[in-house]
Amino acid sequence: MAKFEERRDWLNRQPNSRLSYLMKLGTWAITVLIFILVALMRMPEVKIPLPEGISLGFLPPIHALLNTCVAVLLVLALLAVRAGKIQCHRNLIMAAMGVSVLFLIGYVCYHFTNEEIKFGDSDLNGTVDLEELKAVGFVRPVYLVLLLTHILAAAVSLPLILLTFTAAWTNHFQSHRNFARWVFPIWLYVAITGPICYLMLRPYYQ
Numbered sequence: 575m576a577k578f579e580e581r582r583d584w585l586n587r588q589p590n591s592r593l594s595y596l597m598k599l600g601t602w603a604i605t606v607l608i609f610i611l612v613a614l615m616r617m618p619e620v621k622i623p624l625p626e627g628i629s630l631g632f633l634p635p636i637h638a639l640l641n642t643c644v645a646v647l648l649v650l651a652l653l654a655v656r657a658g659k660i661q662c663h664r665n666l667i668m669a670a671m672g673v674s675v676l677f678l679i680g681y682v683c684y685h686f687t688n689e690e691i692k693f694g695d696s697d698l699n700g701t702v703d704l705e706e707l708k709a710v711g712f713v714r715p716v717y718l719v720l721l722l723t724h725i726l727a728a729a730v731s732l733p734l735i736l737l738t739f740t741a742a743w744t745n746h747f748q749s750h751r752n753f754a755r756w757v758f759p760i761w762l763y764v765a766i767t768g769p770i771c772y773l774m775l776r777p778y779y780q
Contacts (some may be wrong), residue, residue: 587745594744601736608678608732615685622686633684634772634779639749640677641768648762671739691778693717698729698778717774724767731760 614620624630651666694702694710735756741750747757 577587585696590721590744594740594746597740597744598737601733602737603742605733609729611682615682616690618689620686620730625689627730630684630687631779632774637677637680637715638769640673641765642679643673645762645765645769647649647673648758648765661750665670667739667742671735672737691775693721693775693778695778711775717771720767724764724771727760727767728764731757731764734769 616717647666647670651663651670655662655663656665689700692700692702694706694714694765696706696709704713738750738753738757741747
């Protein structure tokens, strides 16, 4: 009975359309900024040299751990909302978003200061030659499919996550539910495949 009362209390809140409009503008501004940063960090000419003796090479396993935490938080958030524990669900989603922000900051910092690691590049010279391709066999195409779908899902989910959050924060709960049906599995896929990609790539880190 308590869960129905909590859900009813939340659903009775009045939508805030003006705040929703402002948050949507912020969503697209943030999305464009992040896409620009991701594009720039892939360019060798904009790599940022760090002082001698300083390296951010320790970040990839932390990224994998953060993604794992996001996946756990998302599953717990789903269980909470199905149990009618709306405040708990909200707290877990905000925690997942906070952890995702930490991941994004670390990810951008790492890729602005380190060269991209390529799957199969056992001699770490930046290219995967024919012998290296033969050595990894069919595993490389599997890795690339996993990586590409991870990247595509992450790009698609970024604005959708923020729009879903905006709908809930501004009490547009029907829109929130409509978004969440599609956004949740995509976000969870990103959170799960991130650590898998790291574990597959781990042998090639220095």
